[in-house]
Amino acid sequence: MTTQVNLLLTGDELMNGDVIDTNSVMFAEHLSDIGLTIRKKVTIADDLSLLQAEIVQLSQSADVLIINGGLGPTVDDLTSQALALACGVELELNPHAHLHLKNWAERRKTQLNKPNLKQAYLPIGCDIIANETGSAVGFSYQLNHCLILCTPGVPSELTHMLKDEIIPKLKALFPIINKHKMTRMQTFGLGESTLQALINDKIPTWPTEITIGFRAAMPMLEVKLSVSCAKGHSILANWENKLSLLLGDHVLAIGKSNKITIAEYILPLLTESQQKITVAESCTGGLIASQITAIPGSSAVFEAGFVTYSNNMKQKLLDVPAQTLINHGAVSKETVLAMAKGALAKSSADFVIAVSGIAGPDGGTKDKPVGSVWIAWGNKQSLQAKYYCIPVARQYFQQIVTARSLDLVRRMLINSEESPYYNRIN
Amino acid sequence: MTTQVNLLLTGDELMNGDVIDTNSVMFAEHLSDIGLTIRKKVTIADDLSLLQAEIVQLSQSADVLIINGGLGPTVDDLTSQALALACGVELELNPHAHLHLKNWAERRKTQLNKPNLKQAYLPIGCDIIANETGSAVGFSYQLNHCLILCTPGVPSELTHMLKDEIIPKLKALFPIINKHKMTRMQTFGLGESTLQALINDKIPTWPTEITIGFRAAMPMLEVKLSVSCAKGHSILANWENKLSLLLGDHVLAIGKSNKITIAEYILPLLTESQQKITVAESCTGGLIASQITAIPGSSAVFEAGFVTYSNNMKQKLLDVPAQTLINHGAVSKETVLAMAKGALAKSSADFVIAVSGIAGPDGGTKDKPVGSVWIAWGNKQSLQAKYYCIPVARQYFQQIVTARSLDLVRRMLINSEESPYYNRIN
Numbered sequence: 001m002t003t004q005v006n007l008l009l010t011g012d013e014l015m016n017g018d019v020i021d022t023n024s025v026m027f028a029e030h031l032s033d034i035g036l037t038i039r040k041k042v043t044i045a046d047d048l049s050l051l052q053a054e055i056v057q058l059s060q061s062a063d064v065l066i067i068n069g070g071l072g073p074t075v076d077d078l079t080s081q082a083l084a085l086a087c088g089v090e091l092e093l094n095p096h097a098h099l100h101l102k103n104w105a106e107r108r109k110t111q112l113n114k115p116n117l118k119q120a121y122l123p124i125g126c127d128i129i130a131n132e133t134g135s136a137v138g139f140s141y142q143l144n145h146c147l148i149l150c151t152p153g154v155p156s157e158l159t160h161m162l163k164d165e166i167i168p169k170l171k172a173l174f175p176i177i178n179k180h181k182m183t184r185m186q187t188f189g190l191g192e193s194t195l196q197a198l199i200n201d202k203i204p205t206w207p208t209e210i211t212i213g214f215r216a217a218m219p220m221l222e223v224k225l226s227v228s229c230a231k232g233h234s235i236l237a238n239w240e241n242k243l244s245l246l247l248g249d250h251v252l253a254i255g256k257s258n259k260i261t262i263a264e265y266i267l268p269l270l271t272e273s274q275q276k277i278t279v280a281e282s283c284t285g286g287l288i289a290s291q292i293t294a295i296p297g298s299s300a301v302f303e304a305g306f307v308t309y310s311n312n313m314k315q316k317l318l319d320v321p322a323q324t325l326i327n328h329g330a331v332s333k334e335t336v337l338a339m340a341k342g343a344l345a346k347s348s349a350d351f352v353i354a355v356s357g358i359a360g361p362d363g364g365t366k367d368k369p370v371g372s373v374w375i376a377w378g379n380k381q382s383l384q385a386k387y388y389c390i391p392v393a394r395q396y397f398q399q400i401v402t403a404r405s406l407d408l409v410r411r412m413l414i415n416s417e418e419s420p421y422y423n424r425i426n
Numbered sequence: 427m428t429t430q431v432n433l434l435l436t437g438d439e440l441m442n443g444d445v446i447d448t449n450s451v452m453f454a455e456h457l458s459d460i461g462l463t464i465r466k467k468v469t470i471a472d473d474l475s476l477l478q479a480e481i482v483q484l485s486q487s488a489d490v491l492i493i494n495g496g497l498g499p500t501v502d503d504l505t506s507q508a509l510a511l512a513c514g515v516e517l518e519l520n521p522h523a524h525l526h527l528k529n530w531a532e533r534r535k536t537q538l539n540k541p542n543l544k545q546a547y548l549p550i551g552c553d554i555i556a557n558e559t560g561s562a563v564g565f566s567y568q569l570n571h572c573l574i575l576c577t578p579g580v581p582s583e584l585t586h587m588l589k590d591e592i593i594p595k596l597k598a599l600f601p602i603i604n605k606h607k608m609t610r611m612q613t614f615g616l617g618e619s620t621l622q623a624l625i626n627d628k629i630p631t632w633p634t635e636i637t638i639g640f641r642a643a644m645p646m647l648e649v650k651l652s653v654s655c656a657k658g659h660s661i662l663a664n665w666e667n668k669l670s671l672l673l674g675d676h677v678l679a680i681g682k683s684n685k686i687t688i689a690e691y692i693l694p695l696l697t698e699s700q701q702k703i704t705v706a707e708s709c710t711g712g713l714i715a716s717q718i719t720a721i722p723g724s725s726a727v728f729e730a731g732f733v734t735y736s737n738n739m740k741q742k743l744l745d746v747p748a749q750t751l752i753n754h755g756a757v758s759k760e761t762v763l764a765m766a767k768g769a770l771a772k773s774s775a776d777f778v779i780a781v782s783g784i785a786g787p788d789g790g791t792k793d794k795p796v797g798s799v800w801i802a803w804g805n806k807q808s809l810q811a812k813y814y815c816i817p818v819a820r821q822y823f824q825q826i827v828t829a830r831s832l833d834l835v836r837r838m839l840i841n842s843e844e845s846p847y848y849n850r851i852n
């Protein structure tokens with residue numbers, strides 16, 4: 001028997017399209033880490049009788065029912081009331097929740113008002129789930145065979161509560177779920193089908209006990225290996241290692257990572273070696289610079305970037321020779337190498353990226369179709385340039401060129417000797 | 427009696443966190459345009475018996491049940507089969523769906539294979555809903571009092587089907603919904619509570635027949651006015667006009683707009699007047715340039731941008747006098763004005779934006795806390811600079827500074843005489 005989990009989300013903003021539901025993804029990821037899947041997810045507006053009826057119904061078909069949202073201070077926050085009705089108990093001023101609220105107000109040097117106090121009225125007999133960051137505590141109630149967990153809708157509060165309270169609680173309650181284990185690998189430059197074909201080809205003996213899953217996290221691809229039996233457990237580390245060797249420097253991190261751009265992987269490498277990077281951007285138009293400077297502390301490794309969109313500006317700001325542009329065009333090896341040299345000279349940086357391409361939708365020719373791009377990268381000692389064709393929509397093209405050029409620098413910084421196997425679309 | 431709509435979403439990828447559900451938002455927005463709200467939304471994995479049971483149950487509590495997903499060619503696409511079971515009918519090779527598939531394959535110069543053909547097996551007695559772009563048609567079935575509509579999970583296919591087929595069908599079937607009307611206004615620079623307070627203050631006689639709603643679409647805020655009675659209808663245009671006058675140049679567009687950055691509002695204004703813009707960015711680190719160049723055709727108005735992150739580069743690339751930096755610091759009126767002048771001179775552009783601020787999390791002082799920013803904007807004839815304090819997380823700060831500085835240029839381009847009433851957090 002597997003443990004069944006239902007999820008009930010509440011909030012008018014989830015029904016009228018004002019808010020995209022990202023909490024579900026958070027629940028799914030945390031639960032899958034301990035081998036649980038969500039059986040059914042119901043979303044309804046802030047409506048007391050609908051909520052009560054759903055709680056009753058969803059609690060009958062699961063071992064765990066997680067309710068998300070409706071813990072706030074306003075009249076449309078109804079979770080506590082609906083749960084009390086569903087369980088046939090009264091609300092009371094819960095002393096733990098009251099103390100939590102008083103402390104919360106004290107830290108903010110404010111007085112508790114009546115709406116605030118509403119958050120401390122909870123069903124008689126419930127247990128408190130700590131909320132480190134918000135005003136409303138979570139709470140749980142055992143209704144017949146179902147454990148009901150009420151959680152906050154605010155994503156930052158939910159993150160903490162899931163990690164620190166809910167997941168440990170579930171692991172303790174349902175030891176069976178410890179049978180499941182998952183490891184994750186963050187990769188760049190390989191698509192799902194390429195990766196699958198590579199495994200089929202190079203590791204044909206891949207064991208049936210280890211399931212491979214993928215999660216697209218543009219521009220990265222997360223590879224998930226999961227096992228749920230004793231044999232799977234015993235061989236997981238070994239095969240994770242084999243896969244990691246096969247994928248080589250396409251692997252950015254083993255384990256979960258909250259880095260969402262390649263720039264975040266480069267910054268510590270540059271900081272450590274006290275080196276600086278500059279960029280000369282044509283088709284990416286500032287996106288590479290902006291991904292670098294989005295990271296706190298980037299001023300230690302980045303002083304200047306050049307967005308040279310026109311030929312004229314490539315000459316004027318980066319000293320690209322007019323003859324180079326006339327002979328080879330703006331999208332050429334010669335031009336990106338000249339841009340790279342110019343940017344290094346003007347900025348005194350150690351590393352450089354220069355890109356020039358055709359982002360589209362117009363501007364392509366037969367020889368240089370939309371999606372063509374030349375990327376130059378390196379330092380004063382060693383500059384290289386490569387051509388790629390990435391025929392996708394304009395902004396997607398800009399994202400991929402940005403990630404790929406940063407990845408080329410990352411590989412240089414880790415002295416990678418392998419040639420990246422970038423697929424057409426990441 | 428209002429028309430009740432339930433929504434059933436299916437797909438393993440929606441349950442395991444691999445995909446964020448954005449289709450719901452699309453349904454909610456299109457339905458709200460014709461005055462319908464979704465009563466209950468259920469999401470389940472690709473599981474035949476769960477699907478069948480949910481279809482039966484959800485069809486009993488609504489006039490319309492929309493099913494989304496599960497129309498594809500693979501074995502885990504189960505909608506057609508589950509609907510047939512729920513309705514107690516058989517599947518048959520539907521001639522319309524078959525013809526659609528044959529045409530679809532012909533356009534692609536491919537042969538139909540067996541999995542493809544699966545998409546033409548539909549419940550006996552169903553009606554076809556055209557799918558202009560994809561291989562799978564939609565279909566509808568009347569089960570007792572509930573109209574069941576099966577729609578594709580691929581967002582681009584769903585968009586077309588909703589607009590061209592589903593919404594017109596619902597409007598024809600439920601004339602009552604024509605009683606509802608909604609108009610939208612895209613605004614920038616005012617937060618929800620500021621806007622509400624402004625209305626309370628300046629239009630205290632706001633009629634009860636017109637409901638005001640808001641939808642945060644960072645960095646914009648959409649204001650929604652909806653009416654559902656005859657009186658509301660007759661006065662809507664008049665009050666929309668009053669509100670628009672009150673909000674002045676904070677209004678970017680009246681009606682729905684798919685523009686998501688302020689740069690998209692500026693580009694046509696610059697193109698029309700054949701003027702160019704340049705940017706000198708410190709704290710936004712390339713984000714302003716990248717938002718401009720994300721737009722097709724931006725090369726007509728943008729030739730060069732300068733990312734000058736260090737003091738040294740502000741001097742070297744933009745000729746900011748060393749004495750200015752020493753006397754006033756990098757985050758000062760004098761520095762951003764010098765950056766703006768330098769960028770104009772080096773790029774020969776007509777308009778300029780220059781920004782310098784403290785994005786955080788570190789680097790703040792008592793006089794210039796984290797969130798401080800100076801923005802300069804204008805042309806050779808008229809340069810202005812303003813100080814703002816936007817104490818929010820680093821990347822959010824960069825987004826707001828980018829939007830605000832572009833909005834200042836937009837106001838200059840439309841000869842706005844009003845002073846923008848930017849609130850602390852947009």
